[in-house]
Amino acid sequence: MTWLITGGAGYIGAHVARVMADAGERVVALDDLSAGVAHRLPSDIALIQGSSLDGDLLKRTFAEHTVTGVVHLAARKQVGESVAQPARYYQENVGGLATLLDAVAEAGIGRFLFSSSAAVYGNPDVELITEDTPCAPMSPYGETKLAGEWLVRAAGRAHGIATVCLRYFNVAGAAAPELADTGVFNVVPMVFDRLTRDEAPRIFGDDYPTPDGTCVRDYIHVADLADAHLAAARRLAATGTPGVTGATDATRDLTVNIGRGEGVSVRELVTLIGEVTGDTRAALVEPRRPGDAPRAVASAARAAEELGWTARRGVREMVESAWQGWRLHHSG
Ligand SMILES: NC(=O)c1ccc[n+]([C@@H]2O[C@H](COP(=O)([O-])OP(=O)(O)OC[C@H]3O[C@@H](n4cnc5c(N)ncnc54)[C@H](O)[C@@H]3O)[C@@H](O)[C@H]2O)c1
Numbered sequence: 001m002t003w004l005i006t007g008g009a010g011y012i013g014a015h016v017a018r019v020m021a022d023a024g025e026r027v028v029a030l031d032d033l034s035a036g037v038a039h040r041l042p043s044d045i046a047l048i049q050g051s052s053l054d055g056d057l058l059k060r061t062f063a064e065h066t067v068t069g070v071v072h073l074a075a076r077k078q079v080g081e082s083v084a085q086p087a088r089y090y091q092e093n094v095g096g097l098a099t100l101l102d103a104v105a106e107a108g109i110g111r112f113l114f115s116s117s118a119a120v121y122g123n124p125d126v127e128l129i130t131e132d133t134p135c136a137p138m139s140p141y142g143e144t145k146l147a148g149e150w151l152v153r154a155a156g157r158a159h160g161i162a163t164v165c166l167r168y169f170n171v172a173g174a175a176a177p178e179l180a181d182t183g184v185f186n187v188v189p190m191v192f193d194r195l196t197r198d199e200a201p202r203i204f205g206d207d208y209p210t211p212d213g214t215c216v217r218d219y220i221h222v223a224d225l226a227d228a229h230l231a232a233a234r235r236l237a238a239t240g241t242p243g244v245t246g247a248t249d250a251t252r253d254l255t256v257n258i259g260r261g262e263g264v265s266v267r268e269l270v271t272l273i274g275e276v277t278g279d280t281r282a283a284l285v286e287p288r289r290p291g292d293a294p295r296a297v298a299s300a301a302r303a304a305e306e307l308g309w310t311a312r313r314g315v316r317e318m319v320e321s322a323w324q325g326w327r328l329h330h331s332g
Helices: 011-022 055-064 079-084 086-106 140-159 187-196 222-238 266-277 301-307 315-329
Strands: 002-006 026-031 046-049 069-072 111-117 162-168 170-172 202-204 219-221 253-258 284-286
Touching (some): 011 026, 026 055, 055 086, 079 086, 079 140, 111 140, 140 162, 140 253, 170 222, 170 315, 187 266, 219 315, 222 253, 222 301, 266 315
Parallel strands (some): 002 026, 002 069, 026 046, 069 111, 162 253, 202 284
16 A cells, blocks of 8 residues: 555654555655644655645555545634634534545545544533534534535445544654644643743633642643554555455444543643653633633544554643654744
8 A cells, every 4th residue: 555644744644654655655745834834744755746636646646646535634624714714614523524535535545534523513411422423513613524424425425435533632752853743733742832932821710620620631632643554554554445345344444532531620731741840830810712721531442343453642641752852843
């Protein structure tokens, strides 16, 4: 197999590309570098600079590299921006996916892995979120991921493409400092950013119905997440091709949560960040932000059953590795 990884120069994409290449898979990355960094990829992984919305480029790339599977991570991912620019998010995340899936079908590519998000669930009132928990996204970003899943499954059925949708929970950490997330959109870099500015970390709301009153989330190390992609890619590769007997519907269309199945409160996380950075100043408690769910923790059972994958790295390892990456990128 040769896998095309869209968004391969991004934070998660570069981890996925490296893990898959290290495991012996042939990979090619495509990235428009709107948010990606080319040197996250080692020189032996080809990087095609261009957009996954460019159908002609996709066709050429599929042919030139004899691509047989696609891992689609390229997307806009900022919730706030999606609220301000919903049409852009639908055009790029859903329209772009439609272009890609058309090109995939035309090229006869039979395996497709889609990067989805826990944002599809919205704010469910359950202890553990399973893949059967009803989806009710609370932002245009989450809507584009849910609509993307629908489109992926529909295209899979129409064109005989085996598909996997991975719903990532809260991704953090880095396998190496140079691969770290350089954006300040998630809680870990947001706290680092505050500390670097000599400001106290902020906690939004401490009166939620949770043990310490702060929101509870499921954090997943990006290196574990990359391993989950490898497991999903291998499962897709083992799935029968269209027309080949032995491929049941259940093996051709899979949706899986990728989390640790353990909740960590924002206060616990901020305390841990204080221990790791040595900056233990007290957090400022601010009002709740609209739309924050009190608790969002994955059931990780299906990933274990269907992919044979479970997370191995803990939250301290995520924070320590993210901090090393932060210091590398903010040392000047
Ligand atoms: N980071 C998280 O916590 C998280 C959680 C759930 C889901 N996701 C999803 O994971 C995927 C990767 O996220 P990330 O955190 O690595 O973000 P990122 O911004 O670092 O990576 C996205 C990459 O895609 C590229 N890109 C964007 N639009 C493109 C296009 N049209 N054509 C080609 N390349 C394009 C960007 O340059 C970037 O390198 C996204 O689909 C995101 O929605 C991320």
